[in-house]
Amino acid sequence: MPADDVLLEIEDLRTHFLMDDGVVCAVDGVDLKVRKGETLAIVGESGCGKSVMARSILRLVDPPGQIEGGKITLHRESGPVELVGADTKLLRQVRWNDIAMVFQEPMASLSLVHTIGSQIVEAVRLHDNVGKTEARKRAIEMLDRVGIPMPHRRVDAYPFELSGGMRQRAVIAMALSCRPSLLIADEPTTALDVTTQAQILELLRDLQDEFGMAIMLITHDLGVAAQVADSMAVMYLGRVVEYGTAEQVLAAPRHPYAQALLRSMPRLGRARQRRLTAIKGMVPAPYARPDGCFFHPRCDHVVAGRCDAVEPRLLQVGDRQVSCLLYEEEDV
Numbered sequence: 505m506p507a508d509d510v511l512l513e514i515e516d517l518r519t520h521f522l523m524d525d526g527v528v529c530a531v532d533g534v535d536l537k538v539r540k541g542e543t544l545a546i547v548g549e550s551g552c553g554k555s556v557m558a559r560s561i562l563r564l565v566d567p568p569g570q571i572e573g574g575k576i577t578l579h580r581e582s583g584p585v586e587l588v589g590a591d592t593k594l595l596r597q598v599r600w601n602d603i604a605m606v607f608q609e610p611m612a613s614l615s616l617v618h619t620i621g622s623q624i625v626e627a628v629r630l631h632d633n634v635g636k637t638e639a640r641k642r643a644i645e646m647l648d649r650v651g652i653p654m655p656h657r658r659v660d661a662y663p664f665e666l667s668g669g670m671r672q673r674a675v676i677a678m679a680l681s682c683r684p685s686l687l688i689a690d691e692p693t694t695a696l697d698v699t700t701q702a703q704i705l706e707l708l709r710d711l712q713d714e715f716g717m718a719i720m721l722i723t724h725d726l727g728v729a730a731q732v733a734d735s736m737a738v739m740y741l742g743r744v745v746e747y748g749t750a751e752q753v754l755a756a757p758r759h760p761y762a763q764a765l766l767r768s769m770p771r772l773g774r775a776r777q778r779r780l781t782a783i784k785g786m787v788p789a790p791y792a793r794p795d796g797c798f799f800h801p802r803c804d805h806v807v808a809g810r811c812d813a814v815e816p817r818l819l820q821v822g823d824r825q826v827s828c829l830l831y832e833e834e835d836v
Contacts, residue, residue, distance in 0.1 A: 510579055511718050512538040512561070512603075512686055517574035519553075519560045528790040530556040530569065532742035535818065538686060543712065543719040545733035545750060547726055547765070551787045553742040554722045555608065558688050562599055563587065578602060580685075600631040604679035608691040608722075610671035614663040620647070621659030624678045631682050646677040650707060669700035676707065683715055690722040705731055726769050730754055738762045741787065741798040748824025758826045760803045797829060805830060 519531035531553045538544050546554045559565050561576055576587040578598060585594065607613040615623060624643035628634060634642070640659070647655035650673040663671055672692060679687060689708065693701040709732060712719055723729055729736060733750035738761060746759040757763045767781040785802040788794060794801055800811040811829055818827045 509539050510537050511540045512536075512720075513575070513577040513579070514557075514561070515575040515577075517557065517560060517576065518572040519556055519565055519569060520572045521569045523568060526791050529742050529793070530790075531560060534574075534739075534742070534744055536737055536744065536747070538718050538720055539735075540685070541712070541716055541718055542734040543721060543732050544735045544737065545721045545723060545729035546737050546739060547723055547729050548739040549724060549765075549783075549787050551741075552739045554724075554739055555690050557739070558605065558690055558720065558722050561587065561688065562603060562605060563590070563595055564605070596631070600627060600679075600682040600684060602684055603686045603688065604682070604684040605688040606672075606675050606679050606690065606692050608694055610668070610675045611663060613675060614671065616663055619660050619662055620666070620674045624659075624674075624681055627678055628681050642681060643677070646681050647674065649711070650674070650677045650680075651703070652677070669696055669703065672696065672700075672704055673707070676704075676711070680711060680715065680717075684717060686718045686720065687712075688720045688722070691724070692721070693723075693725075693728060701728070708732065726754070726765060738765065741793065743798070743827065744818060744825070745799070745827045746824065747818070747826075752824050758821055758824065758831065759828050760805050760830075761799050764802075764804075 514534055514536040517531055517534040518529070521528040521530055534557055546557070548554055556565060556569070560571055565571065571588055574588060577584050578587060580602065587598065621640060621643045624646065625636065625639040628639040628642055629636065644655045644659050647658055652658050652670055652673050666674065693704050696704065705728065708719060721729065721732060729750065736748065736750040736753040737744050738746040738753065738759060740761050746753060746757060746762045753762060754766065757766055764783040768783055770780060783802060788798065794812070796812040796814050797816050800806045803811065807829065814829060816827045816829045818825050819831055821831045
């Protein structure tokens with residue numbers, strides 16, 4: 505990967521929650537790179553640290569959570585900036601202008617007592633030096649660009665007056681109002697019907713081509729990731745267990761967890777009487793993390809005495825990175 509092609513670089517990121525019952529290691533040593541103009545999908549079951557990792561990038565982790573270590577480097581045209589130790593002034597410049605985020609539930613990120621337009625106008629004026637009239641004009645243009653009908657009227661609508669799909673479009677319009685280089689989309693199609701889901705994904709692809717931005721897509725749906733992703737990282741219990749191009753990971757996953765995720769997906773052409781293969785067990789509780797490989801209690805390829813005692817490293821295995829003791833001897 506050319507050095508000048510990297511937009512965002514995450515190294516050994518660790519985000520912990522200091523609770524009364526102990527420490528929850530929500531993100532536990534994540535290494536990732538997002539290239540300019542690409543879509544990186546972060547996939548895994550609920551509780552694997554995907555959303556916390558995404559929020560850590562913009563320093564949006566609420567107490568008692570805090571970033572314990574690691575580096576998050578944003579490569580701007582003016583030069584790289586480090587976000588983990590950045591002050592409030594620099595973070596305000598980065599948010600929306602360089603990196604914007606679409607949250608999982610639109611109603612949780614929109615004010616119910618302010619119009620859609622006023623919220624977009626506020627975001628534009630906070631991060632761009634424009635007047636109120638120009639900001640409102642930009643809000644109407646963005647609402648139109650994301651496919652909201654009659655944007656000159658919808659700009660004065662309240663969130664509860666819009667459908668779920670329209671609210672999601674409005675949140676995307678707000679996030680893109682300052683033309684960021686990277687859009688973090690956290691489960692942007694959750695709770696939407698299949699038709700609206702397809703429309704939102706198509707919209708994201710079109711806007712990515714138009715603005716030339718990169719997208720980090722957080723999802724537990726491999727079908728969604730397969731439609732839009734260029735690269736894919738599979739997370740389990742706060743760590744990346746497989747990382748490569750989407751085609752590589754989906755066509756021939758190497759980590760047992762990635763293989764299990766793929767087997768659990770419904771497929772066209774599957775025999776009608778054949779049941780889906782469920783992943784046995786559940787994601788461990790935060791205070792009961794297994795020794796050795798975190799996935800070994802659920803793994804079909806576990807090696808007794810080794811997988812339950814030795815923590816695997818993220819290794820370069822052929823054309824991708826895999827964190828599994830089965831491939832230690834293949835490290836190249």
